[in-house]
Amino acid sequence: MIHFVLLISRQGKVRLTKWYSAYSQKERTKVIRELSGLILTRGPKLCNFVEWRGLRVVYKRYASLYFCMCIDEDDNELEILEIIHHYVEVLDRYFGSVCELDLIYNFHKAYFILDELLIAGELQEPSKRTVARLVAAQDSLVETAKEQTSSITNIIAQAAK
C-alpha cells in the first residue's frame, strides 16, 4: 500500500502531498523535512529507493521535480517506480508536455488526476485512457456548469447521466 505521495522540487519546495495513511499535520511537516533531506541529497546513479523508518520511499526525478511514494517493505519497488511514471504520463497527456509550472499553478488539477489514479493507497486504474476520459468528463462538466447559472445545474446533472 502507498502511504503517501509527495512532490518536492529540487529546492525542497513542496508541490503536492497526498496522504493515504493517517499523519497529523505535525508529522507531515516532519516527514517532508526528513525525506527531502534524504532524497534530494542522493546522487544520480544510486537506487531510486530509500529506506525510511522501516518503510520504503521510491522516488524518481523528472526535471527539477522529485516524485516520491512511500510504500510498505514488501511492496514491489519497481512497480511503484512505474506507477510514478504512469502518473507523470497521465499528467503529461493532460497538460500537454507537463512542466513544473503547470503543477505549481494547477496543483489542484494534479490532485484530481491523482485521485483517479490512486485510491486508498492502491493503483485503481491502470489504463491511461480511462483516467484521461474521467478527468475530461469532470472538466467538461465543470466548463458547462461555469457557463450556466447555478440554477440550472440540476438539469445539467441530469443531462450528463
Place this chain on the structure above:
Amino acid sequence: MGSQGGFYQSKEFLDLVKSIGEARSKAEEDRIVLSEIETLKRRISEPDTPKRKMKEYIIRLVYVEMLGHDASFGYIHAVKMTHDDTLLVKRTGYLAVTLFLNEDHDLIILIVNTIQKDLKSDNYLVVCVALNAVCKLINEETIPAVLPQIVELLAHPKEAVRKKAIMALYRFYQKSPSSVSHLVSNFRKRLCDNDPGVMGATLCPLFDLITNDVNSYKDLVISFVSILKQVAERRLPKAYDYHQMPAPFIQIKLLKILALLGSGDKQASENMYTVVGDIFRKCDSSSNIGNAVLYECICCVSSIYPNPKLLESAADAISRFLKSDSHNLKYMGIDALGRLIKISPEIAEQHQLAVIDCLEDPDDTLKRKTFELLYKMTKSTNVEVIVDRMIDYMISINDNHYKTEIASRCVELAEQFAPSNQWFIQTMNKVFEHAGDLVNIKVAHNLMRLIAEGFGEDDNTADSQLRSSAVESYLYILGEPKLPSVFLQVICWVLGEYGTADGKYSASYITGKLCDVAEAYSNDETVKAYAVTALMKIYAFEIAAGRMVDMLPECHSLMEEFLASHSTDLQQRAYELQAVIGLDAHAVESIMPSDASCEDIEVDKALSFLNGYIQESIEKGAQPYIPESERSGMLNISNFRNQDHHEASSHGLRFEAYELPKQTVQARIPPASLASTELVPVPEPVYPRESYQTTTVPSVSSDAASTELKLRLDGVQKKWGRQTHFPSTSTSNSTSQKTVNGITQVDGSNTANSRTRETYDSRKQVEISPEKQKLAASLFGGPSKTEKKSATGHKSSKPSSHMVKSHAPKSSMEVASEKTSPVQQPPDLLDFGEPTVKSTAPSLDPFKDLEGLLEPTTQVSSAVNHSSTAAVTKSPDIMGLYTETPAGAHHKDSDILSGLSNSPMTNMVGGTTTMQVAQSSKSPNLKDSLEKDALVRQMGVTPSSQNPNLFKDLLG
C-alpha cells in the same frame, strides 16, 4: 489544455504562488504564508462571498496547508463547500476535505450526510467524487451510515463507480473487517466483472483476504491462473498495455495472489507453473516494467511449491539483475536472492562477488538490503564475519531507527549462532557500547544471565574463566568516557557478582571502580542503584571470606549521599549495605552467598505457612478469602496475559466497552470463556501489551529474555508461570533460573542441544557456507583466518582455537590446546568442554558440510584448473567415502578426522597463508581485491576437500 493561469485563478493567487516561488529563504516564505493566512481568515468568513471566489480561497487554503502551515480555521468552509450543488464547487470542497481531514477528525460527522446524499446522485461524476471522499474519510463509526449505498453501487452501470465502490469496501475491510465480513462474497463476484479496471481493483481486497485466510480461496486458483493467462496473452484492451507490456500492474497483483495461494500447496502450485513460466519467457527484461513483473515472478516462484524449471528461470533472472549496471536492479536482485536462497541455497554461490560489491557500494540503500540478505544467510560458520560487518556499519551510521534495527539483528544472530560465549560477550559489548541506549533492556539481562550461567554445563573452570574475562573486559571498557546506561548496569552487576571472584583484583580496586561509575553517572539512578548493590555484594563476599572490610573514603561519601537520597530505592539500598556490613561472617554468607545468582529461590506461593493463622481467624468468625476470579466485576489478570495479541490489536474496543458490564452481570462467565469469544472484541485489549511483545519477538532466546524482563517486573511467581513455555529445558527442575537454559542452548553452539539442531538445519544451509567463507576471506583478514582454517580442518563451525584442536582429537588434545593457548587464551579454555562432551555432534556436522561442499568445490576448481587439480581429484574421493557408507557416517567421520590429524601442522600453514592473501586482498582497489578474492576462493573451497598439499603447491 492549459499553461499557467488557464484555470481561472485570480491574479492575487498567481502572485502568491509566484512570490513563494521566488522566496529566498524559509523565513521569507513563512512570512508570505502567514500574511496570506491572515488575508484568508478575514475574507473567508465574510458573508456572501461568491462561490467562485470561495472556491479559490479553499484552493489557497490547500496551498497554505501543503506548505506546512495550519489552515484549520478554514476546514469548516471546505466542509460547507461539499454541500454545494454544482459539481465544480463540490469537487473542490471534497478535494479540500480529503486533504485536510483525517478520518478521526470531528468534522467528519458533518460530511457524512452530504456523502450519503451524493452517493445517491444520478450523476455518476458526483458519485465518483463522493466515493473518493468515502475512501479517505469514513471511519469505523460511520461505516454503517454509507455501507448499504456502497453495496448498491457495486452494481452501478458505470465501471468507474463500481471500481471506486470496490475500493471503498476494501477500505472498510481494512478499517474494520467485522463490519463488512458478510459482504466479502461481493469481491469474488466482482472478480468476474467485464471491465478489466474493476477486475483489477478487486484484486486488492482479494489479496488482503487471501493473506488472512488462504484456505477459503483455494478454489479461485484456477480463475486467477486463467485471468493471468489471458492478460499475458494480450486479451485485454490495448488501453491497458503499458510500455508494450500487457496490463503489467494487473499481472503483478495476480502474481502476488498466486504466490500466497501456492505457498506450501503442491496441487495449487502445479496449476501455476505453466503460466508463470510463460511470463518469465515473455517478460521484456530491457524495460523497467518488464523487470518489475520478472521480480514478482521470482517472488512467486520462491513462494509456491518449488519447481526446478521455474527456479532455474528465477535464478537466471536474478543473475541478470545482479549483473546489471542499474542500482535499482541490483537492489531487486539482492532482494530476490534473499527470497530464493530459502529454497535453493546454492544459487548464492555464483553471486557472491556481486553480493560483496553491493555490500561495499556507497549507496546506503543497497548496502542495507545486502545486510538483510546476509542476515538471512547467517549461520554458525559465518556469523562472526557477518556480525562484525554489521557492527561496523552500525557504528558508522546516525540513523537511529536503522541503528536499532541492525543492533537487534546483531543480538539476535549472536544469540542464535554464537560460536563461543567469549565471542558472544565481546560482540554484546560492542553492540552495547555503540547502540546501548537503543537495544532492549532484556538483551542486557540475557547477557548477565549468560555470564552467571556459563555453559549450562558442569564445567566450572570454563565458567569462571569466562567471568574473569568478562570482568577484565569491563574494567577495561570503564575507561571509556561515556557509556550507555544499559551497558553500565551490566558492568556493575558483573563486577559486583564476579569482580573479586578469581582473586585477581582486590575488593578495594573493584569498589573504587564502582564508586567512580556511581559518581560519573550521578544523574542516572538505575546505574547508581546497580552500583550500590554491586558494592554490597563485594563487601558481603569480603566479610564472608573472613577479611576485614575497609570502606574507601569515596565509598563512604557516596553512601552518605545515598542515605539522604531523594530516591527511596537508592536509600533503601544504601541502608541495606550499611546493615550488611555490620553483620558477622556467618550471617552475611547466608544472606549474600557468593555466586548464587542462579540458585533457586523457594517461594511458597500458596503461603501455606499461614494456614494455621487463617484457620484460627476463620474460627473466630472472619470472612474466608474469595479468589479474585470469583469476585464479580473483575477479570482474572492472568487471563489478559494469555490473550492472543491478535485480539488485542483489534481496534474496536471503545465500541464494545459498553457491552461488557451487561455480560458480566448477566452471568458470571468464567474468564476463560470470555477470552474465547473472539468475534466480540472483548475489553482486554485495553490492557498493556505485555503478551503482545513477547509473542512478536521471534527467537526462542528473546522469548526467554522477556521472561527475564518479567522476572524483574513481577517477581518470582511469574517466572514459574512462564516456565511451561520451555519444553526444551526438559532437564530443568522447573525453577525460574532453569528457564535460562533456553538461552544457553541457543547462545552457544557449544551445548549439545543446539549442536544437533544446527546439524539438522545444516542440510538446508550448508551449501552456501563456502560462499560465505570466501566472502569472509575477501572482506576480513582476521576472521577469514578462522574461516579458512575451519575449511582446512573438517569444516566444523568452531572458531579458530576450536579448529586446531578438533583436527587432532585423537592424536593429542593437550598438544592442541597448548598450541592454541598462545594465540588466544580464554577461548581454549572455553573449548575444553567440547571435544569430550560433544564429540558426536560435531562429527556429524562436518560430514554434512562436506557433502554440501562437494558440488561447489568441483565446480570452482575445474573452472580454475591449474593449482587446484589436486582438489578435483580429491573431492570425488570423499564423495565416494560418503556414499559408500552413508549409514555409518559416524564411523567414517572419525576416519577422516584421524587422517587429518596426521597433518595438523600443514593445515596451520595453509591457514596462515590464506590469511595473508586475504589480508593483502583487502588493501588495494576493488578490482584487485576481487581478483585476489577469486584466488582465495579457490583456496577457501579446496581445503574442504582436505588436501593440504594444495597449499604446498601454492607456496612453491
